[in-house]
Amino acid sequence: MEIFVRGYQDSDGDGIGDLRGLIQRLDYLQDLGIRGIWLMPITASADRDHGYATTDFRALEPQYGSLDDFDELIRQAHRRGIGVIIDYILNHSAAQHPFFQAALHSESSPFRDWFVWQDPAPVGWDIWGKNPWYPAQAGDSSHYFGTFGPHMPDFNLRNPAVVDYHRSSLRFWLNRGLDGFRLDAVPHLIENDAVNWNDQAESRRLTKDFQDLIKRYPQRYTVCEATAEPKAYAAPEVCGSAFAFGLEQHILKAAKGEPAAIQQVANYFLTAPRSMATMLANHDIFAGERVWDQMAGDEARYKLAAATYLLLPGTPFIYYGEEIGMAGVKGLPGDEPLRAPMSWTPQISGFTSGARAFRPVSPNAVTHNAQAQQRDPASILNFYKAMLKLRNSHPAIASGAYEHPQVDGQTLSFQRRLNPQAHDLIVINYGDSARSVTVHQLPRRASLLGSYPSGQAALRTDAAGQVSLSVDAQSVRVFRVKR
Ligand SMILES: [Ca+2]
Ligand SMILES: [Ca+2]
Numbered sequence: 177m178e179i180f181v182r183g184y185q186d187s188d189g190d191g192i193g194d195l196r197g198l199i200q201r202l203d204y205l206q207d208l209g210i211r212g213i214w215l216m217p218i219t220a221s222a223d224r225d226h227g228y229a230t231t232d233f234r235a236l237e238p239q240y241g242s243l244d245d246f247d248e249l250i251r252q253a254h255r256r257g258i259g260v261i262i263d264y265i266l267n268h269s270a271a272q273h274p275f276f277q278a279a280l281h282s283e284s285s286p287f288r289d290w291f292v293w294q295d296p297a298p299v300g301w302d303i304w305g306k307n308p309w310y311p312a313q314a315g316d317s318s319h320y321f322g323t324f325g326p327h328m329p330d331f332n333l334r335n336p337a338v339v340d341y342h343r344s345s346l347r348f349w350l351n352r353g354l355d356g357f358r359l360d361a362v363p364h365l366i367e368n369d370a371v372n373w374n375d376q377a378e379s380r381r382l383t384k385d386f387q388d389l390i391k392r393y394p395q396r397y398t399v400c401e402a403t404a405e406p407k408a409y410a411a412p413e414v415c416g417s418a419f420a421f422g423l424e425q426h427i428l429k430a431a432k433g434e435p436a437a438i439q440q441v442a443n444y445f446l447t448a449p450r451s452m453a454t455m456l457a458n459h460d461i462f463a464g465e466r467v468w469d470q471m472a473g474d475e476a477r478y479k480l481a482a483a484t485y486l487l488l489p490g491t492p493f494i495y496y497g498e499e500i501g502m503a504g505v506k507g508l509p510g511d512e513p514l515r516a517p518m519s520w521t522p523q524i525s526g527f528t529s530g531a532r533a534f535r536p537v538s539p540n541a542v543t544h545n546a547q548a549q550q551r552d553p554a555s556i557l558n559f560y561k562a563m564l565k566l567r568n569s570h571p572a573i574a575s576g577a578y579e580h581p582q583v584d585g586q587t588l589s590f591q592r593r594l595n596p597q598a599h600d601l602i603v604i605n606y607g608d609s610a611r612s613v614t615v616h617q618l619p620r621r622a623s624l625l626g627s628y629p630s631g632q633a634a635l636r637t638d639a640a641g642q643v644s645l646s647v648d649a650q651s652v653r654v655f656r657v658k659r
Contacts, residue, residue, distance in 0.1 A: 208564060466513070571598045582616065
Protein backbone atom coordinates (compact mmCIF):
# COMPACT_ATOMS: atom_id res chain seq x y z
CA MET A 177 0.00 0.00 0.00
CA GLU A 178 1.17 3.47 -0.88
CA ILE A 179 0.83 5.66 2.21
CA PHE A 180 0.99 9.43 2.64
CA VAL A 181 2.12 9.57 6.27
CA ARG A 182 0.80 13.12 6.68
CA GLY A 183 -2.66 11.84 5.75
CA TYR A 184 -2.72 8.45 7.47
CA GLN A 185 -3.02 8.72 11.25
CA ASP A 186 -2.20 11.46 13.70
CA SER A 187 -1.02 10.26 17.13
CA ASP A 188 -0.59 13.55 19.01
CA GLY A 189 -3.52 15.76 18.09
CA ASP A 190 -1.68 18.32 15.93
CA GLY A 191 -3.77 17.35 12.91
CA ILE A 192 -0.80 15.93 10.99
CA GLY A 193 -0.26 12.21 10.45
CA ASP A 194 2.96 10.76 11.87
CA LEU A 195 4.94 7.53 12.23
CA ARG A 196 3.48 6.73 15.68
CA GLY A 197 0.05 7.00 14.13
CA LEU A 198 1.03 4.71 11.28
CA ILE A 199 2.30 2.13 13.80
CA GLN A 200 -1.17 2.17 15.40
CA ARG A 201 -2.68 1.21 12.02
CA LEU A 202 -0.35 -1.68 11.20
CA ASP A 203 -2.90 -4.16 12.56
CA TYR A 204 -5.45 -2.81 10.08
CA LEU A 205 -2.96 -3.25 7.23
CA GLN A 206 -2.06 -6.77 8.32
CA ASP A 207 -5.73 -7.74 8.62
CA LEU A 208 -6.35 -6.39 5.11
CA GLY A 209 -3.59 -8.65 3.75
CA ILE A 210 -0.98 -5.97 3.00
CA ARG A 211 2.58 -7.35 2.74
CA GLY A 212 4.46 -4.14 2.06
CA ILE A 213 4.08 -0.39 2.40
CA TRP A 214 5.60 2.45 0.38
CA LEU A 215 5.80 5.68 2.33
CA MET A 216 5.85 8.89 0.31
CA PRO A 217 8.86 10.98 1.42
CA ILE A 218 9.36 10.98 5.18
CA THR A 219 12.61 12.95 5.10
CA ALA A 220 12.75 16.62 6.09
CA SER A 221 11.25 18.81 3.37
CA ALA A 222 10.77 22.45 2.48
CA ASP A 223 7.22 21.88 1.23
CA ARG A 224 5.95 20.45 4.53
CA ASP A 225 3.36 18.55 2.55
CA HIS A 226 4.16 15.92 -0.09
CA GLY A 227 7.84 15.89 0.92
CA TYR A 228 9.48 15.79 -2.51
CA ALA A 229 11.40 19.06 -1.87
CA THR A 230 14.02 17.45 0.40
CA THR A 231 16.06 19.55 2.81
CA ASP A 232 17.87 16.66 4.53
CA PHE A 233 18.22 13.20 2.99
CA ARG A 234 19.22 11.58 6.29
CA ALA A 235 16.79 13.17 8.72
CA LEU A 236 13.11 12.55 9.30
CA GLU A 237 10.49 15.21 8.76
CA PRO A 238 10.17 16.49 12.36
CA GLN A 239 6.36 16.56 12.07
CA TYR A 240 6.46 12.80 11.38
CA GLY A 241 8.57 11.83 14.39
CA SER A 242 12.06 10.72 15.40
CA LEU A 243 14.50 8.10 14.19
CA ASP A 244 13.43 6.06 17.23
CA ASP A 245 9.89 6.15 15.85
CA PHE A 246 11.23 5.06 12.46
CA ASP A 247 13.11 2.13 14.00
CA GLU A 248 10.00 1.15 15.94
CA LEU A 249 7.92 1.31 12.73
CA ILE A 250 10.33 -1.07 10.98
CA ARG A 251 10.28 -3.46 13.96
CA GLN A 252 6.50 -3.43 14.29
CA ALA A 253 5.93 -3.79 10.54
CA HIS A 254 8.34 -6.71 10.25
CA ARG A 255 6.67 -8.40 13.22
CA ARG A 256 3.49 -8.39 11.12
CA GLY A 257 5.15 -9.63 7.94
CA ILE A 258 5.02 -6.18 6.32
CA GLY A 259 8.02 -4.74 4.47
CA VAL A 260 8.66 -0.99 4.39
CA ILE A 261 10.08 1.04 1.51
CA ILE A 262 10.35 4.83 1.33
CA ASP A 263 10.55 7.37 -1.44
CA TYR A 264 14.05 8.58 -2.25
CA ILE A 265 14.60 11.60 -4.50
CA LEU A 266 17.85 11.31 -6.44
CA ASN A 267 17.31 13.99 -9.06
CA HIS A 268 16.96 17.15 -7.00
CA SER A 269 16.87 18.75 -3.59
CA ALA A 270 14.76 21.60 -2.29
CA ALA A 271 16.10 25.04 -3.18
CA GLN A 272 16.28 25.55 0.61
CA HIS A 273 18.67 22.60 1.04
CA PRO A 274 21.88 23.90 2.70
CA PHE A 275 24.02 22.47 -0.13
CA PHE A 276 22.10 24.41 -2.76
CA GLN A 277 22.06 27.55 -0.65
CA ALA A 278 25.86 27.32 -0.35
CA ALA A 279 26.17 26.78 -4.11
CA LEU A 280 23.80 29.63 -4.86
CA HIS A 281 25.60 32.20 -2.75
CA SER A 282 29.19 31.38 -3.64
CA GLU A 283 30.66 30.26 -6.95
CA SER A 284 33.68 29.00 -5.02
CA SER A 285 31.54 26.81 -2.71
CA PRO A 286 32.54 23.13 -2.76
CA PHE A 287 28.83 22.47 -3.39
CA ARG A 288 28.71 24.66 -6.52
CA ASP A 289 29.42 21.67 -8.77
CA TRP A 290 26.80 19.56 -6.97
CA PHE A 291 24.19 21.35 -9.08
CA VAL A 292 23.93 22.20 -12.78
CA TRP A 293 24.94 25.72 -13.85
CA GLN A 294 25.35 27.61 -17.10
CA ASP A 295 26.31 31.23 -17.71
CA PRO A 296 24.54 32.46 -19.72
CA ALA A 297 21.57 30.06 -19.84
CA PRO A 298 21.52 27.85 -22.94
CA VAL A 299 18.68 28.38 -25.40
CA GLY A 300 16.09 26.05 -26.86
CA TRP A 301 15.08 24.11 -23.73
CA ASP A 302 11.45 23.17 -23.15
CA ILE A 303 10.45 20.67 -20.46
CA TRP A 304 6.68 20.25 -20.30
CA GLY A 305 6.18 23.75 -21.65
CA LYS A 306 8.73 25.48 -19.37
CA ASN A 307 12.28 26.70 -19.71
CA PRO A 308 14.11 24.76 -16.94
CA TRP A 309 16.95 27.30 -16.49
CA TYR A 310 16.55 29.77 -13.62
CA PRO A 311 18.73 32.80 -12.77
CA ALA A 312 20.76 32.52 -9.56
CA GLN A 313 19.35 35.91 -8.56
CA ALA A 314 16.95 38.12 -10.49
CA GLY A 315 18.89 39.64 -13.39
CA ASP A 316 21.92 37.30 -13.05
CA SER A 317 23.39 35.74 -16.17
CA SER A 318 24.33 32.62 -14.17
CA HIS A 319 21.54 30.02 -14.31
CA TYR A 320 20.79 26.72 -12.58
CA PHE A 321 18.79 23.82 -13.93
CA GLY A 322 15.53 22.52 -12.42
CA THR A 323 13.52 19.86 -14.27
CA PHE A 324 10.54 20.33 -11.92
CA GLY A 325 10.86 24.08 -11.31
CA PRO A 326 13.01 26.65 -9.48
CA HIS A 327 12.08 25.22 -6.06
CA MET A 328 13.73 21.88 -6.91
CA PRO A 329 17.23 22.37 -8.41
CA ASP A 330 18.61 19.29 -10.18
CA PHE A 331 21.71 17.68 -8.74
CA ASN A 332 24.72 17.31 -11.03
CA LEU A 333 24.74 13.53 -11.10
CA ARG A 334 27.85 13.50 -13.31
CA ASN A 335 29.74 14.62 -10.20
CA PRO A 336 30.95 11.46 -8.37
CA ALA A 337 30.72 13.30 -5.03
CA VAL A 338 26.95 13.67 -5.50
CA VAL A 339 26.52 10.02 -6.43
CA ASP A 340 28.58 9.02 -3.39
CA TYR A 341 26.45 11.24 -1.19
CA HIS A 342 23.25 9.51 -2.39
CA ARG A 343 24.86 6.10 -2.03
CA SER A 344 25.71 6.89 1.59
CA SER A 345 22.20 8.21 2.22
CA LEU A 346 20.62 5.06 0.77
CA ARG A 347 22.88 2.97 3.03
CA PHE A 348 21.91 5.12 6.00
CA TRP A 349 18.31 3.91 5.70
CA LEU A 350 19.14 0.35 4.62
CA ASN A 351 21.42 -0.03 7.64
CA ARG A 352 18.43 0.79 9.86
CA GLY A 353 16.56 -2.17 8.36
CA LEU A 354 14.55 -0.47 5.62
CA ASP A 355 13.43 -2.94 2.93
CA GLY A 356 14.07 -0.78 -0.11
CA PHE A 357 13.14 2.31 -2.04
CA ARG A 358 10.76 3.82 -4.53
CA LEU A 359 13.21 5.83 -6.63
CA ASP A 360 11.62 9.04 -7.83
CA ALA A 361 11.82 10.39 -11.40
CA VAL A 362 14.83 8.30 -12.48
CA PRO A 363 14.57 9.06 -16.25
CA HIS A 364 15.52 12.64 -15.31
CA LEU A 365 18.78 11.94 -13.49
CA ILE A 366 21.13 13.08 -16.27
CA GLU A 367 20.43 15.44 -19.18
CA ASN A 368 22.59 15.86 -22.25
CA ASP A 369 21.16 18.79 -24.16
CA ALA A 370 17.96 20.62 -25.05
CA VAL A 371 16.79 17.73 -27.22
CA ASN A 372 18.30 14.78 -25.33
CA TRP A 373 17.16 15.27 -21.75
CA ASN A 374 14.54 12.61 -21.04
CA ASP A 375 15.45 8.95 -20.40
CA GLN A 376 19.10 9.15 -21.43
CA ALA A 377 21.31 6.04 -21.42
CA GLU A 378 23.34 7.67 -18.60
CA SER A 379 20.21 7.83 -16.43
CA ARG A 380 19.47 4.15 -16.99
CA ARG A 381 23.06 3.18 -16.13
CA LEU A 382 23.01 5.23 -12.95
CA THR A 383 19.64 3.75 -11.93
CA LYS A 384 21.17 0.28 -12.33
CA ASP A 385 24.12 1.31 -10.13
CA PHE A 386 21.76 2.41 -7.36
CA GLN A 387 19.73 -0.78 -7.75
CA ASP A 388 22.93 -2.80 -7.38
CA LEU A 389 23.86 -0.99 -4.19
CA ILE A 390 20.43 -1.56 -2.66
CA LYS A 391 20.32 -5.24 -3.66
CA ARG A 392 23.72 -5.96 -2.18
CA TYR A 393 21.67 -6.01 1.01
CA PRO A 394 19.63 -9.23 1.36
CA GLN A 395 15.90 -9.26 0.51
CA ARG A 396 15.69 -5.64 -0.65
CA TYR A 397 13.35 -4.18 -3.27
CA THR A 398 13.54 -1.28 -5.70
CA VAL A 399 10.71 0.20 -7.73
CA CYS A 400 11.09 3.16 -10.05
CA GLU A 401 8.90 5.97 -11.26
CA ALA A 402 9.64 6.07 -15.00
CA THR A 403 6.61 7.32 -16.85
CA ALA A 404 8.10 7.31 -20.35
CA GLU A 405 9.28 3.69 -20.64
CA PRO A 406 7.97 1.71 -17.67
CA LYS A 407 8.64 -1.73 -19.18
CA ALA A 408 12.29 -0.89 -19.93
CA TYR A 409 12.87 0.38 -16.39
CA ALA A 410 11.25 -2.73 -14.87
CA ALA A 411 13.98 -4.87 -16.46
CA PRO A 412 16.69 -6.24 -14.15
CA GLU A 413 19.28 -4.28 -16.18
CA VAL A 414 17.76 -0.97 -15.07
CA CYS A 415 15.58 -0.76 -11.93
CA GLY A 416 14.17 -4.27 -11.47
CA SER A 417 10.63 -2.94 -11.11
CA ALA A 418 8.72 0.10 -12.34
CA PHE A 419 5.17 1.41 -12.16
CA ALA A 420 3.03 0.29 -15.08
CA PHE A 421 1.88 3.78 -16.10
CA GLY A 422 -0.76 3.47 -18.83
CA LEU A 423 -2.13 0.11 -17.68
CA GLU A 424 -4.28 1.78 -15.00
CA GLN A 425 -6.29 3.60 -17.66
CA HIS A 426 -6.86 0.39 -19.63
CA ILE A 427 -8.05 -1.35 -16.44
CA LEU A 428 -10.44 1.44 -15.44
CA LYS A 429 -11.90 1.54 -18.97
CA ALA A 430 -12.16 -2.25 -19.04
CA ALA A 431 -14.07 -2.07 -15.75
CA LYS A 432 -16.51 0.24 -17.54
CA GLY A 433 -16.95 -2.48 -20.16
CA GLU A 434 -15.00 -0.98 -23.07
CA PRO A 435 -14.04 -3.92 -25.34
CA ALA A 436 -10.86 -2.33 -26.75
CA ALA A 437 -9.58 -1.68 -23.22
CA ILE A 438 -10.38 -5.27 -22.16
CA GLN A 439 -8.18 -6.44 -25.05
CA GLN A 440 -5.38 -4.05 -23.96
CA VAL A 441 -5.56 -5.47 -20.43
CA ALA A 442 -5.49 -9.01 -21.83
CA ASN A 443 -2.36 -8.26 -23.89
CA TYR A 444 -0.36 -6.26 -21.33
CA PHE A 445 1.48 -9.03 -19.52
CA LEU A 446 2.21 -10.94 -22.72
CA THR A 447 5.14 -8.52 -23.11
CA ALA A 448 5.49 -6.71 -19.75
CA PRO A 449 7.78 -8.17 -17.09
CA ARG A 450 5.99 -9.65 -14.09
CA SER A 451 8.09 -7.32 -11.94
CA MET A 452 5.92 -4.37 -13.01
CA ALA A 453 4.31 -2.46 -10.15
CA THR A 454 0.62 -2.09 -10.94
CA MET A 455 -1.92 0.40 -9.59
CA LEU A 456 -5.25 2.05 -10.31
CA ALA A 457 -4.19 5.53 -9.15
CA ASN A 458 -1.61 7.22 -6.95
CA HIS A 459 -0.77 10.54 -5.26
CA ASP A 460 -0.19 12.40 -8.54
CA ILE A 461 -3.08 13.88 -10.51
CA PHE A 462 -1.30 13.09 -13.79
CA ALA A 463 -2.08 9.44 -13.04
CA GLY A 464 -5.78 10.24 -12.63
CA GLU A 465 -8.31 11.21 -9.99
CA ARG A 466 -9.13 8.93 -7.09
CA VAL A 467 -10.74 5.71 -8.39
CA TRP A 468 -14.05 6.62 -6.71
CA ASP A 469 -14.29 9.76 -8.84
CA GLN A 470 -13.14 8.05 -12.03
CA MET A 471 -15.78 5.32 -11.55
CA ALA A 472 -18.41 7.93 -10.54
CA GLY A 473 -19.16 5.92 -7.42
CA ASP A 474 -20.20 2.74 -9.31
CA GLU A 475 -19.16 0.14 -6.73
CA ALA A 476 -19.69 -2.91 -8.96
CA ARG A 477 -17.31 -1.52 -11.59
CA TYR A 478 -14.92 -0.30 -8.86
CA LYS A 479 -14.62 -3.89 -7.64
CA LEU A 480 -14.01 -5.17 -11.19
CA ALA A 481 -11.10 -2.72 -11.57
CA ALA A 482 -9.68 -3.88 -8.24
CA ALA A 483 -10.06 -7.57 -9.09
CA THR A 484 -8.33 -7.04 -12.42
CA TYR A 485 -5.09 -5.64 -11.08
CA LEU A 486 -5.06 -7.68 -7.90
CA LEU A 487 -5.33 -10.95 -9.88
CA LEU A 488 -3.03 -10.04 -12.79
CA PRO A 489 0.76 -10.41 -12.55
CA GLY A 490 2.77 -7.56 -11.08
CA THR A 491 3.21 -6.15 -7.60
CA PRO A 492 -0.01 -4.23 -6.96
CA PHE A 493 0.17 -0.93 -5.05
CA ILE A 494 -3.10 0.15 -3.44
CA TYR A 495 -3.22 3.89 -2.82
CA TYR A 496 -4.34 4.47 0.80
CA GLY A 497 -8.10 4.95 1.01
CA GLU A 498 -8.68 3.26 -2.35
CA GLU A 499 -9.69 0.10 -0.47
CA ILE A 500 -12.60 1.95 1.17
CA GLY A 501 -13.72 3.91 -1.90
CA MET A 502 -12.42 7.23 -0.58
CA ALA A 503 -13.37 10.15 -2.85
CA GLY A 504 -11.13 13.10 -3.72
CA VAL A 505 -11.67 16.41 -1.92
CA LYS A 506 -13.39 18.97 -4.12
CA GLY A 507 -12.13 22.48 -4.76
CA LEU A 508 -8.44 22.01 -3.94
CA PRO A 509 -5.60 22.77 -6.37
CA GLY A 510 -3.22 20.36 -8.10
CA ASP A 511 -2.66 17.02 -6.41
CA GLU A 512 -4.21 18.01 -3.07
CA PRO A 513 -7.65 16.47 -3.75
CA LEU A 514 -5.89 13.07 -3.78
CA ARG A 515 -4.13 13.54 -0.44
CA ALA A 516 -6.81 13.89 2.22
CA PRO A 517 -6.76 12.43 5.74
CA MET A 518 -7.69 8.75 5.71
CA SER A 519 -11.40 8.22 6.39
CA TRP A 520 -11.16 5.92 9.41
CA THR A 521 -14.55 6.95 10.81
CA PRO A 522 -17.44 9.19 9.64
CA GLN A 523 -15.84 12.22 11.29
CA ILE A 524 -12.29 13.49 11.49
CA SER A 525 -11.99 12.08 15.02
CA GLY A 526 -10.76 8.77 13.56
CA PHE A 527 -7.73 10.53 12.09
CA THR A 528 -6.87 13.04 14.82
CA SER A 529 -7.88 13.79 18.40
CA GLY A 530 -7.34 17.46 17.55
CA ALA A 531 -10.05 19.83 16.41
CA ARG A 532 -8.92 19.87 12.79
CA ALA A 533 -6.71 18.12 10.30
CA PHE A 534 -4.15 19.56 7.89
CA ARG A 535 -6.67 19.17 5.05
CA PRO A 536 -10.44 18.63 4.79
CA VAL A 537 -11.74 15.09 5.00
CA SER A 538 -13.00 13.23 1.95
CA PRO A 539 -16.57 14.25 1.02
CA ASN A 540 -17.80 10.64 1.28
CA ALA A 541 -16.25 9.89 4.68
CA VAL A 542 -19.70 9.53 6.26
CA THR A 543 -20.57 6.53 4.09
CA HIS A 544 -17.13 5.29 3.00
CA ASN A 545 -14.93 4.93 6.05
CA ALA A 546 -12.93 1.97 7.35
CA GLN A 547 -15.08 1.48 10.44
CA ALA A 548 -18.38 1.18 8.52
CA GLN A 549 -16.91 -0.91 5.74
CA GLN A 550 -15.41 -3.47 8.09
CA ARG A 551 -18.95 -4.28 9.28
CA ASP A 552 -20.51 -4.55 5.81
CA PRO A 553 -19.76 -7.89 4.09
CA ALA A 554 -20.54 -6.36 0.67
CA SER A 555 -18.22 -3.37 1.13
CA ILE A 556 -15.37 -2.38 -1.15
CA LEU A 557 -13.02 -3.00 1.80
CA ASN A 558 -14.15 -6.59 2.24
CA PHE A 559 -13.84 -7.15 -1.50
CA TYR A 560 -10.21 -5.95 -1.42
CA LYS A 561 -9.62 -8.23 1.56
CA ALA A 562 -11.00 -11.21 -0.39
CA MET A 563 -8.83 -10.44 -3.42
CA LEU A 564 -5.71 -10.03 -1.27
CA LYS A 565 -6.51 -13.29 0.49
CA LEU A 566 -6.50 -14.98 -2.93
CA ARG A 567 -3.11 -13.40 -3.74
CA ASN A 568 -1.65 -14.35 -0.40
CA SER A 569 -2.91 -17.95 -0.43
CA HIS A 570 -2.48 -18.79 -4.14
CA PRO A 571 1.21 -18.76 -5.09
CA ALA A 572 0.32 -18.78 -8.79
CA ILE A 573 -1.69 -15.56 -8.43
CA ALA A 574 1.05 -13.93 -6.39
CA SER A 575 3.95 -14.81 -8.67
CA GLY A 576 3.00 -17.28 -11.40
CA ALA A 577 3.25 -16.87 -15.15
CA TYR A 578 0.49 -15.23 -17.18
CA GLU A 579 -0.98 -17.57 -19.76
CA HIS A 580 -3.71 -17.93 -22.37
CA PRO A 581 -5.62 -14.65 -22.06
CA GLN A 582 -8.94 -14.93 -23.83
CA VAL A 583 -11.40 -12.12 -24.56
CA ASP A 584 -15.02 -13.00 -25.42
CA GLY A 585 -17.01 -9.80 -25.85
CA GLN A 586 -16.84 -8.16 -22.41
CA THR A 587 -15.45 -11.24 -20.68
CA LEU A 588 -11.75 -11.76 -19.95
CA SER A 589 -10.20 -15.01 -18.80
CA PHE A 590 -6.57 -15.81 -18.12
CA GLN A 591 -4.52 -18.44 -16.35
CA ARG A 592 -1.81 -17.99 -13.73
CA ARG A 593 0.61 -20.89 -13.32
CA LEU A 594 3.65 -21.32 -11.10
CA ASN A 595 3.99 -25.10 -11.42
CA PRO A 596 1.63 -28.03 -12.08
CA GLN A 597 0.39 -27.86 -8.48
CA ALA A 598 -0.12 -24.10 -8.42
CA HIS A 599 -2.34 -23.15 -11.32
CA ASP A 600 -5.40 -20.86 -11.34
CA LEU A 601 -8.06 -19.77 -13.81
CA ILE A 602 -9.58 -16.30 -13.52
CA VAL A 603 -12.71 -15.22 -15.39
CA ILE A 604 -14.03 -11.64 -15.21
CA ASN A 605 -17.28 -10.48 -16.82
CA TYR A 606 -17.19 -6.69 -17.30
CA GLY A 607 -20.58 -6.69 -19.03
CA ASP A 608 -23.93 -5.90 -17.44
CA SER A 609 -25.51 -9.23 -18.33
CA ALA A 610 -24.61 -12.81 -17.42
CA ARG A 611 -22.54 -14.60 -20.01
CA SER A 612 -21.61 -18.16 -20.86
CA VAL A 613 -18.05 -18.67 -22.07
CA THR A 614 -15.97 -21.61 -23.22
CA VAL A 615 -12.42 -21.37 -21.88
CA HIS A 616 -9.76 -23.08 -23.99
CA GLN A 617 -6.18 -24.24 -23.43
CA LEU A 618 -6.68 -25.74 -20.00
CA PRO A 619 -5.19 -29.12 -19.02
CA ARG A 620 -7.28 -32.06 -20.30
CA ARG A 621 -9.74 -33.69 -17.89
CA ALA A 622 -8.69 -31.45 -15.03
CA SER A 623 -10.77 -30.38 -12.05
CA LEU A 624 -11.63 -26.74 -11.53
CA LEU A 625 -12.18 -26.06 -7.83
CA GLY A 626 -13.95 -22.82 -7.07
CA SER A 627 -11.93 -20.41 -4.92
CA TYR A 628 -13.98 -17.26 -5.41
CA PRO A 629 -16.80 -16.77 -4.79
CA SER A 630 -17.07 -19.55 -2.19
CA GLY A 631 -19.62 -22.31 -2.58
CA GLN A 632 -19.19 -22.92 -6.31
CA ALA A 633 -19.59 -26.48 -7.60
CA ALA A 634 -16.43 -28.01 -9.07
CA LEU A 635 -16.15 -28.19 -12.87
CA ARG A 636 -14.22 -30.52 -15.15
CA THR A 637 -12.41 -29.79 -18.42
CA ASP A 638 -13.05 -32.05 -21.41
CA ALA A 639 -10.67 -34.16 -23.48
CA ALA A 640 -9.72 -31.06 -25.47
CA GLY A 641 -8.90 -29.02 -22.37
CA GLN A 642 -12.01 -26.86 -22.56
CA VAL A 643 -14.72 -25.94 -20.10
CA SER A 644 -17.94 -24.00 -20.47
CA LEU A 645 -19.12 -21.90 -17.58
CA SER A 646 -21.41 -18.99 -16.90
CA VAL A 647 -20.34 -15.75 -15.27
CA ASP A 648 -22.82 -13.40 -13.65
CA ALA A 649 -22.98 -9.79 -14.80
CA GLN A 650 -20.06 -7.70 -13.46
CA SER A 651 -18.50 -10.51 -11.51
CA VAL A 652 -15.32 -12.48 -10.96
CA ARG A 653 -14.74 -16.23 -10.72
CA VAL A 654 -11.47 -17.82 -9.62
CA PHE A 655 -10.69 -21.57 -9.78
CA ARG A 656 -7.77 -23.76 -8.76
CA VAL A 657 -6.83 -26.04 -11.66
CA LYS A 658 -6.09 -29.60 -10.49
CA ARG A 659 -4.87 -32.27 -12.87
CA1 LIG B 1 0.89 14.39 14.51
CA1 LIG C 1 18.40 15.76 -13.72
